[in-house]
Amino acid sequence: MNRAWQAQSLLLGYPDxxxxxxxxxxxxxxxxxxxxVGAPLHRFLQHARAAEPIRLAEDYVATFDQRKRCCLYLTYYAYGDTRKRGMALLRLKQAYAADGLLLGDEELSDHLSVVLEYAAAVPAKGRALLLEHRAGIELLRLALRDMRSPWAxxxxxxxxxxxxxxxxAEVAKLAAQGPPEERVGTYR
Structure with a gap:
């Protein structure tokens, strides 16, 4: 899976x-x-070859940066924009560092392309991370499929x-509830 995860990582990054x-x-x-695993990548690569580079970049931004349903940040699905998400990001960054992978400031540690790159380098631990976020990955896959995105x-x-x-049912529940919201100053 190392080659697959590395290729997928590159294809989910900004199309520069x-x-x-x-x-x-x-x-x-x-x-x-x-x-x-390979046939869907071939379909996307055919699309990437045929698309004008500027159009591919515009589609990427419109898909992943302007739609919460198509968020590439995996902890967002579980934690939304809460303090718990900040802790999850820190844990990921520390896990990468413990395995000798230093993450720069260009991307957050939960970006799917970063997690896939980690999985390609450290397969057992990377696979465990992907499985931990399996429901969010599936929700993203379904959202991309529904909008007929080439990234699907x-x-x-x-x-x-x-x-x-x-x-x-876990995916259906996640889709229905949406990401959690911070409840600062409220009592339960």
């Missing part, structure tokens, strides 16, 4: 010139993967590297 210059290499990697194929590939959800 570096990514677009590596589409052929990523296509070669996708060809080495099982069909359930990348999430389809990610899901194919993980076991099916044990409780699909």
């Amino acid at each position: 010139a570096t990514l677009l210059n590596n589409v052929s290499l990523l296509s070669e990697v996708a060809s080495t993967l099982d069909a359930a 194929d990348v999430l389809e590939s990610v899901s194919a590297t993980l076991p099916p959800l044990r409780s699909p």
Whole structure:
């Protein structure tokens, strides 16, 4: 899964010139993967090749930066914008550092592309993190599929590297409730 997670990580990052210059290499990697994992990556890569770079970048921003349903920050699904999320981000950053991976300030530690890159470098621990956020990943996959986003194929590939959800009701509950909100100054 290392190659799959690394390729998925790159494809879920902002589609800059570096990514677009590596589409052929990523296509070669996708060809080495099982069909359930590689075929969706090929579909996305075909889209990336055909799209104008500026349009691909605009679609990325419109999809991931302007829609809460399509949030790439995994702890958002469990914690919303609460203090608990800050602690979860810190725990992730510390886990990466303990394994020798120093995270810069360009991206938060819970961004799916960062978690996938970690999984590619430290498979057992990275897989555990992906499984911990499996319901959020599935919610993101469904949101992208519903809006017919080309990135739905990348999430389809990610899901194919993980076991099916044990409780699909967990995704439905997460979707219905939405992310938690901070309740500062209120008593229960």
